[in-house]
Structures are given as C-alpha cells and as structure tokens.
Amino acid sequence: MVSLFENFPNRKNTRSAKWDMVEKLYGANNVQPMWVADMDLTIAEAMKQALKNRVDHGIFGYTVTDDEINKHVQQWILTQHQWEIEKDWIVYSPGVIPTLHMAVLTQTNPGDKIAIQTPVYPPFFELIKTHDRELVQNPLIYQDNYYTIDFDDLENSFKQGVSAFILCNPHNPVGRVWTKEELEQLAKLCLQYDVTILSDEIHADLIYPGHKHIPISSLSEEVNQQTITCLSPTKTFNIAGLQVSYAIIPNEKRRKAMNKAFRKYGMNHINTLGITAIEAAYTEGKDWLDQLMQLLERNRDLVVDAFAARDEITAVQPEGTYLIWLDCTNMKLEQAELKKFMQEKAKVGLNDGVSFGEKGQGFMRINIASPTNYVQEGINKIIAALDELK
Numbered sequence: 001m002v003s004l005f006e007n008f009p010n011r012k013n014t015r016s017a018k019w020d021m022v023e024k025l026y027g028a029n030n031v032q033p034m035w036v037a038d039m040d041l042t043i044a045e046a047m048k049q050a051l052k053n054r055v056d057h058g059i060f061g062y063t064v065t066d067d068e069i070n071k072h073v074q075q076w077i078l079t080q081h082q083w084e085i086e087k088d089w090i091v092y093s094p095g096v097i098p099t100l101h102m103a104v105l106t107q108t109n110p111g112d113k114i115a116i117q118t119p120v121y122p123p124f125f126e127l128i129k130t131h132d133r134e135l136v137q138n139p140l141i142y143q144d145n146y147y148t149i150d151f152d153d154l155e156n157s158f159k160q161g162v163s164a165f166i167l168c169n170p171h172n173p174v175g176r177v178w179t180k181e182e183l184e185q186l187a188k189l190c191l192q193y194d195v196t197i198l199s200d201e202i203h204a205d206l207i208y209p210g211h212k213h214i215p216i217s218s219l220s221e222e223v224n225q226q227t228i229t230c231l232s233p234t235k236t237f238n239i240a241g242l243q244v245s246y247a248i249i250p251n252e253k254r255r256k257a258m259n260k261a262f263r264k265y266g267m268n269h270i271n272t273l274g275i276t277a278i279e280a281a282y283t284e285g286k287d288w289l290d291q292l293m294q295l296l297e298r299n300r301d302l303v304v305d306a307f308a309a310r311d312e313i314t315a316v317q318p319e320g321t322y323l324i325w326l327d328c329t330n331m332k333l334e335q336a337e338l339k340k341f342m343q344e345k346a347k348v349g350l351n352d353g354v355s356f357g358e359k360g361q362g363f364m365r366i367n368i369a370s371p372t373n374y375v376q377e378g379i380n381k382i383i384a385a386l387d388e389l390k
C-alpha cells in the first residue's frame with residue numbers, strides 16, 4: 001500500500017520552490033527541505049495519465065469549464081463533506097489566495113477591519129494590508145498543546161465593527177479541524193454582527209481519523225448566504241503548480257461582484273491542464289487519497305512520538321493537514337537562534353514560526369508529506385542536534 005509513496009523523483013533543478021530555493025533561504029544546499037506546503041509524492045497514476053493524454057493532444061488554446069466539471073466538483077463536495085452545492089455557486093479561480101484577494105476587494109471597503117486567527121497562514125496578513133484594510137488579530141488560545149478559539153476576544157473585536165473574518169479550516173499551521181460546535185459559535189457571531197465569512201478550506205480533504213471537516217457554509221442557509229468558501233484539489237492531490245481552485249459563493253450579489261472582479265483583473269480563466277487535473281482528481285483520485293492519508297497518519301505519529309520522548313520540543317498533534325506545528329519554546333532560544341539551530345545544526349529547512357504572526361515565537365512548522373524514511377531522516381537530524389546541545 002504505502003509502497004506507492006516510498007520514492008520520489010529528484011526534484012532539484014525542476015524549478016521547485018521547495019527544493020531549488022534551499023540555498024537562498026537556508027544558506028547551504030545540504031539543508032533538507034521540509035517547508036513549503038507541497039508534497040514529495042508522485043501524483044495519482046490516473047491523473048498523470050489524464051495530463052499526459054491532454055499534453056499529447058498538442059493544442060492548448062483557451063479552455064472553458066462546463067457542467068461536467070461542475071458535476072465532478074459538486075459530487076466531490078457531496079461525498080467528501082456531505083454538502084450539497086448548486087452548480088451556479090461555483091466560481092473557478094487560479095488559486096485560493098487570488099480568490100481571497102478578490103473577496104477582500106469586493107466584500108469589504110478600504111479602511112474596513114478584517115479579522116484572522118493567529119498564528120495563521122502568512123499571506124492572510126498581506127492580503128489585508130495590501131488592500132488598505134485594517135488587520136484585526138484574534139489570537140488562538142494555546143493550552144496543554146492544544147489550540148482553541150478565544151470567542152470573547154472575537155466578539156469584542158466584532159463589537160468594534162469588523163466587516164470580514166477569514167477562517168482557516170482546517171487551520172494552518174496549528175492543525176485544528178474546527179468542530180461543529182466551534183463553527184456554530186463562530187457563525188452565530190458573524191451573523192449577529194454582520195461579518196462576512198471568507199472560509200479558506202483548502203486543506204479540507206486532509207483529515208485524520210476521528211475528525212470531520214465541516215464546511216461552515218453548510219451549517220444553515222443564513223450562514224451559506226454570509227460565506228465565500230475557498231476550495232481546491234491542489235493541496236489534496238499535490239498539484240499546486242497547476243494553479244487551479246474554485247470558490248463556492250451561494251449569495252448571488254456576492255457572486256456577481258466576485259465574477260466582475262475576476263473579469264476586471266483578467267483572472268476569469270483557469271488553465272487547460274488545471275481543468276484536466278480537477279476532473280481526474282475528483283473522478284479517479286479517491287484511492288490515491290486514501291493511501292496518502294495512511295502515509296500521513298504514519299508520518300504524523302512518527303513525529304509526535306519522536307518529540308513526546310523529548311523535553312525540548314513538542315509536536316502539536318494535527319487533526320488535519322500535512323503540516324505540524326512544533327512547539328520549541330522549552331529550548332528557550334530567541335527566534336533567530338532557533339532558526340539557526342534548525343538550519344545550521346540540524347540542517348533541516350522548516351518554516352519560521354514568526355512568519356505566522358507574533359504568536360509563532362518559539363515555534364517552527366514542519367511538512368510531513370514525504371516518504372516516511374525522508375521524514376524520519378529529518379527528525380533524526382533534529383534529535384541528534386538536540387543531543388549535541390546537552
């Protein structure tokens with residue numbers, strides 16, 4: 001089963017952000033990359049074949065989406081997340097971040113306040129500030145290696161007039177898959193204070209046993225009208241480079257404004273191979289995804305167990321995503337020293353916790369979407385470097 005993911009082709013010199021930026025980012029080319037959120041795993045054979053067939057066709061003119069693609073998307077969301085969506089709600093886009101930019105532009109006004117739950121995916125900060133909106137942080141509560149939502153703080157900020165809230169579910173980097181109760185409480189506040197919900201659910205398909213992803217929009221018709229949901233096959237099926245995604249926008253007024261903005265900025269097309277990939281992923285990718293989740297669960301346990309035996313670092317157990325938030329606060333290092341330790345002593349390239357906001361002080365993020373022996377090698381290096389500190 002897992003043998004599907006035992007090896008992967010050399011990614012160096014493929015213009016891979018993860019592999020070919022190592023020297024620039026980490027100062028040496030012998031640092032093992034375990035950072036940006038893509039996988040060192042070959043895509044599903046059926047998808048590879050579909051892409052090959054499309055390439056063999058030899059013509060790559062402007063491409064349109066149609067009801068067949070819509071149906072695949074509807075079916076995927078229904079079977080994966082038990083959410084019934086209408087085909088007209090789907091708006092295709094080159095990426096979740098481009099969609100969020102359009103959403104900030106169309107659903108809020110300059111000077112408006114937009115709330116995010118920190119520590120969180122770094123581009124969220126940028127997409128608020130770059131459009132001259134005001135960033136409101138609702139820091140998550142961290143206790144006993146577990147993150148929860150500070151609802152009182154959120155309500156207090158909503159009282160002061162927040163116009164949109166960007167939800168990250170599952171949450172990158174802390175790995176929470178928000179429960180129905182948590183989502184209901186969030187939705188209730190957003191409705192009460194008329195806050196638009198921009199829900200980034202790009203990691204929705206990567207959920208560990210015992211947890212369930214619930215699209216916030218699916219909670220009620222009222223929430224559905226208040227929400228723009230961003231989804232994509234790119235994280236699930238390791239096709240981030242194909243730059244394809246879609247938003248689910250049930251409210252007609254919001255959808256019209258979004259479509260208009262996508263046209264205005266010349267972003268109303270998705271690429272030919274992206275469309276081919278969506279179709280292959282959603283019609284033939286499920287077995288591959290099931291095997292992927294077995295691998296990720298094994299890798300997650302490996303990382304969590306390895307650090308459970310150490311005092312210096314604790315892995316915050318993720319409920320979803322292939323990213324693990326490492327609590328290194330017991331090492332009592334300044335952030336610059338912690339980064340130096342990882343890249344110069346352990347020789348692993350991780351994401352700097354502080355890039356996810358101030359609350360990431362003392363943390364690093366590791367990517368476990370690689371063959372198990374690769375993840376093991378990275379962990380061994382960190383542990384050997386910790387031993388040297390003693």
Ligand SMILES: Cc1ncc(COP(=O)(O)O)c(C=O)c1O
Nearest residue numbers: 037095096097098121172202245
């Ligand atoms: C929460 C989250 N949103 C969005 C993205 C990127 O989405 P896209 O490449 O579709 O813009 C990522 C990638 O890591 C992510 O983790």
